[in-house]
Amino acid sequence: MPQLDGGGGDDLGANDELISFKDEGEQEEKTAENVSSERDLDDVKSSLVNETENNSSSSDSEQAGSHRRPQHHIPDWESYVRQREFVAEALRRQQHDSGMFKASLYAGYPLLMIPDLGNLANLGHLGNLGNPYLSPGVLSPGTRTYLQMKWPMLDVPGTSALKDPRSPSPAHMSNKVPVVQHSHLSPFSPLLSYSPDRFPPQTPPPHLSADTGLPPTPHPAELSPYYPLSPGGIGHMTHPLGWLQGQSMYGIPAGGFRPSYPAALAMNSSMSSFVSSRFSPHMVPPPQTSVPHSAIVSTAIKQEARDSNQHGRCAVSMGDREEEKKPHVKKPLNAFMLYMKEQRPKVVAECTLKESAAINQILGRRWHTLSREEQSKYYDMARKERQLHSQLYPGWSARDNYGKRKKRKRDGRPETAPEGQITHTQSAAPEEHFSPQLKKSYSHLYPPINDELPSCHAPVPASLPRH
DNA sequence: GTGCCTTTGAAGGTA
DNA sequence: TACCTTCAAAGGCAC
Numbered sequence: 001m002p003q004l005d006g007g008g009g010d011d012l013g014a015n016d017e018l019i020s021f022k023d024e025g026e027q028e029e030k031t032a033e034n035v036s037s038e039r040d041l042d043d044v045k046s047s048l049v050n051e052t053e054n055n056s057s058s059s060d061s062e063q064a065g066s067h068r069r070p071q072h073h074i075p076d077w078e079s080y081v082r083q084r085e086f087v088a089e090a091l092r093r094q095q096h097d098s099g100m101f102k103a104s105l106y107a108g109y110p111l112l113m114i115p116d117l118g119n120l121a122n123l124g125h126l127g128n129l130g131n132p133y134l135s136p137g138v139l140s141p142g143t144r145t146y147l148q149m150k151w152p153m154l155d156v157p158g159t160s161a162l163k164d165p166r167s168p169s170p171a172h173m174s175n176k177v178p179v180v181q182h183s184h185l186s187p188f189s190p191l192l193s194y195s196p197d198r199f200p201p202q203t204p205p206p207h208l209s210a211d212t213g214l215p216p217t218p219h220p221a222e223l224s225p226y227y228p229l230s231p232g233g234i235g236h237m238t239h240p241l242g243w244l245q246g247q248s249m250y251g252i253p254a255g256g257f258r259p260s261y262p263a264a265l266a267m268n269s270s271m272s273s274f275v276s277s278r279f280s281p282h283m284v285p286p287p288q289t290s291v292p293h294s295a296i297v298s299t300a301i302k303q304e305a306r307d308s309n310q311h312g313r314c315a316v317s318m319g320d321r322e323e324e325k326k327p328h329v330k331k332p333l334n335a336f337m338l339y340m341k342e343q344r345p346k347v348v349a350e351c352t353l354k355e356s357a358a359i360n361q362i363l364g365r366r367w368h369t370l371s372r373e374e375q376s377k378y379y380d381m382a383r384k385e386r387q388l389h390s391q392l393y394p395g396w397s398a399r400d401n402y403g404k405r406k407k408r409k410r411d412g413r414p415e416t417a418p419e420g421q422i423t424h425t426q427s428a429a430p431e432e433h434f435s436p437q438l439k440k441s442y443s444h445l446y447p448p449i450n451d452e453l454p455s456c457h458a459p460v461p462a463s464l465p466r467h
Numbered sequence: 468g469t470g471c472c473t474t475t476g477a478a479g480g481t482a
Numbered sequence: 483t484a485c486c487t488t489c490a491a492a493g494g495c496a497c
């Protein structure tokens with residue numbers, strides 16, 4: 001795995017990514033020859049897919065040669081670093097002025113809490129500081145707010161494990177944040193959009209510091225490889241997730257989150273946003289007091305609860321009521337979903353498409369054109385997402401969400417051949433399987449003869465075999 | 468107003 | 483173990 005530097009201890013438990021790549025016929029341990037042949041294979045695959053997009057002016061360099069260029073991120077790195085430094089400086093001043101936290105204690109701690117982020121947000125263009133993660137109205141003056149920071153953002157001694165310098169990303173790939181984003185949303189922060197519901201402010205329990213809201217004792221045993229702590233340097237620090245797991249800030253029961261959602265969620269909001277430094281080198285400063293974890297969605301469950309009540313409140317048992325109280329905890333996003341969230345705005349801008357079905361097809365093809373390094377970034381993000389999710393919701397299971405949605409109709413499309421069923425993961429050219437509905441929607445993009453894919457640029461011939 | 472479409476990946480269930 | 487199903491995001495569209 002390219003992003004896995006074996007030395008830093010940074011990427012423990014990356015097996016999922018290995019599996020993911022292996023699933024695509026790529027093995028982590030390969031000889032140079034194998035790598036070469038693999039590259040050839042990838043190039044073939046890439047060239048096939050890129051036929052649709054190479055004709056654009058923007059993809060001149062995205063040729064089927066032996067090198068693929070990173071598609072979007074590198075140009076953004078400088079601006080990102082500048083902004084990061086600016087924010088870091090602002091935070092240092094904030095720390096110095098407010099004395100809210102000691103650098104020695106929180107250095108490298110991805111979560112910083114300041115009493116009033118509004119002041120910080122007023123620092124000129126810092127209004128965009130948390131922007132990818134800031135929902136309008138989330139910040140309010142006087143609200144104690146967490147600032148989410150990623151390790152490289154702070155000058156942390158002993159962060160050698162942060163990243164292998166050979167890594168494609170100087171800090172960590174997951175720290176990159178696409179600059180081309182809508183200012184009001186983050187491609188990697190579904191957390192902020194999951195639920196507008198707020199939970200009542202709660203008072204931190206006595207065992208937590210009144211100033212920081214953090215527990216006084218660390219949980220070194222629960223340190224995540226993604227938030228490495230140097231034993232000698234900052235080993236005394238509380239792991240960002242440590243206090244979340246064992247002694248939740250606002251009291252996640254030891255057995256899990258289920259029995260007391262609101263309390264747990266109040267904590268989860270800040271934690272999720274913070275640990276969901278996931279993917280953000282900036283900050284994710286949702287109010288500590290109210291915004292639940294992104295994975296918590298209220299609408300669906302509310303709807304269900306409403307329906308359930310309509311069916312007869314008398315029949316609702318206590319257990320059912322507890323069920324109704326359950327917030328809908330969404331699944332963590334997988335690598336491709338993260339990729340889509342990041343890239344969708346770009347595709348929309350490039351292709352002037354808005355319909356997600358078509359965009360997703362384009363993105364699905366672009367996904368396959370990504371190099372391993374590029375994909376590994378998203379696998380890494382997804383792994384963090386899952387780790388965070390599992391720690392935020394220890395008792396959650398994907399099965400909990402089964403049936404929350406209406407069952408998808410599967411008879412709408414022609415069945416694939418019985419033998420060797422073509423699934424969405426191994427289908428032929430996607431345009432071949434464009435539903436009549438989608439084609440109809442894009443009739444203006446479908447030349448009547450060619451029946452083309454609504455791609456940005458030159459479409460792939462329908463007969464083009466695809467991996 | 469609700470579900471479908473469309474993608475990949477993760478996870479749970481089943482044979 | 484292999485295969486199948488469901489869900490995660492997104493927004494236009496059809497009903």
